[in-house]
Amino acid sequence: MLRTLLPAFALLAATPAAAQLSKQEAAITAAIDKENDRTLTLLERMVNQNSGTLNLAGVRTMGEMLRPEFEALGFKVDWIELPETKRAGHFVATHKGNGRGKRMLLIAHVDTVFEASSPFQKFVREGDKAVGPGVVDDKGGIAVIVAALRAMQAAGTLKNADIMVMFTGDEEKTGDPIPVARRDLIEAGKWADVALEFENLAKEDGKEFGTVARRSANNWTLTATGKTGHGGSVFTPSLGYGAIYEITRILNAWRSELIEENLTFNVGVIAGGTPASIDADGVKVEAAGKTNVIPAQAIARGDLRSLTPEQDAAARAKMLAIAAQHLPGTSATLTFQDNTPPMAPTDGNRALLTRINAINRDLGLPEMAEFPPAKRGAADSSFVAAYADTLAGMGPVGGTLHAEGEWLEVPSIALQAKRAAILMSRLAREKR
Structure with a gap:
């Protein structure tokens, strides 16, 4: 009806x-x-x-x-x-x-x-x-x-x-x-x-x-090292800045220089100290340290998501370039793990x-x-x-x-x- x-x-x-x-x-x-x-x-x-x-x-x-x-x-x-x-x-x-x-x-x-x-x-x-x-x-x-x-x-x-x-x-x-x-x-x-x-x-x-x-779904691992020693001598020419300042510098530079539409690079896990390590699966970190000891190692792991291969390649190049600009007394290594392309x-x-x-x-x-x-x-x-x-x-x-x-x-x-x-x-x- x-x-x-x-x-x-x-x-x-x-x-x-x-x-x-x-x-x-x-x-x-x-x-x-x-x-x-x-x-x-x-x-x-x-x-x-x-x-x-x-x-x-x-x-x-x-x-x-x-x-x-x-x-x-x-x-x-x-x-x-x-x-x-x-x-x-x-x-x-x-x-x-x-x-x-x-x-x-x-x-x-x-x-x-x-x-x-x-x-x-x-x-x-x-x-x-x-x-x-x-x-x-x-x-x-x-x-x-x-x-x-x-x-x-x-x-x-x-x-x-x-x-x-x-x-x-x-x-x-x-x-x-x-x-x-x-x-x-x-x-x-x-x-x-x-x-x-x-x-x-x-x-x-x-x-x-x-x-x-x-978007893609790939992973990265960032490892920083520094000279360890008495915390009162941090920033000095002989001991430098330590691993945690180095890894913090890199991550903050990524945040301030790389963010753009459809590109993300999440930090999923991080640890620093003397020593610091990450397990074989890349999901569990361990670290120990004292307030008066300059950290020798720092480790961070996260993902990288992009919309196109070109955007991915450009992001990786920038991330590597930033990681290569070391603070005094430190070094850093950045590696990528390819999982899913865009x-x-x-x-x-x-x-x-x-x-x-x-x-x-x-x-x-x-x-x-x-x-x-x-x-x-x-x-x-x-x-x-x-x-x-x-x-x-x-x-x-x-x-x-x-x-x-x-x-x-x-x-x-x-x-x-x-x-x-x-x-x-x-x-x-x-x-x-």
Whole structure:
């Protein structure tokens, strides 16, 4: 009865956008809605399976759980073992199409931050909200991928699509050495024309955003040394300033000279004294000292995040130059550890967001602006962004990531699956 009360112009205004969908795309949206309960059942099964990064058996079980889902869709499924990284490995599924359309790489991860010892272990449905470990990061993203591919199969758009799916098993705590841990993902990026990453969709103040860029996440270690001796002789030509003044000089100079948009260099841990040391993992420091003793050692460790390779290189050069300007009687050494490269905001990435916004218009949805990269963490998409046009944040909406109470907006699974399936169907028709 409510429909009959709407004015005629309102009905006309509500329908044109949906009319832009092709018959196959309309079939995709219908299939996703029809399969909604099935998708949620899969999500619940995944969330109830612990797959903390260091629970290697649990991570592998996730792979076995997903194998039949992808084999039923015509994918060839493999598990890449990486024992040298002390991690479980990666899930890979490949679908061969007609070889003429865009090659697409779909990225997510089967591991979570919640290990088997965590008290947060179960999926709970609360109306349009679901709570559980990894429910949005990133098992909700996997649910979106499966729902999208099922709908493409139902609508007939999957058969000609060339798609590779890679679910890493160590996104939350990447194995070492990183070049080995991410070797296969990088090769997949080189194969692909387009990469879609299915971590959570960015949403603020009720508005959804597209992620065309992510900053890097690398580490640095700064070590300063000084001449030790009686504290009453500090600043003298014979003993100099000591290690703590030297490391403080360097850190303060970075703060005053390097800060710029999208560049951060957090100091995570610091210690100084006689002696001072840091453990092999770079997370625990020890130091001892007396007020009347000039400190011999000082150590600081932190991260470095940048938006582009050029910004990263320039920051490192400045940091090294500042570290080399020693106070009298001191020295300093700065080293960098490469972890995750930046996903720069390229024209190709932005073109993918333009495509998503075209789909939004066809679905009668608002357009999405670019999400500020400084508000997102690093992710696996950064490892392929140098080789393929990449769009991140294709997963569902959620929050409280990496903490008990992690949640997901249930309706966003279907919405994101529709966007992804229509985008992939259109890309599959385009010539490489």
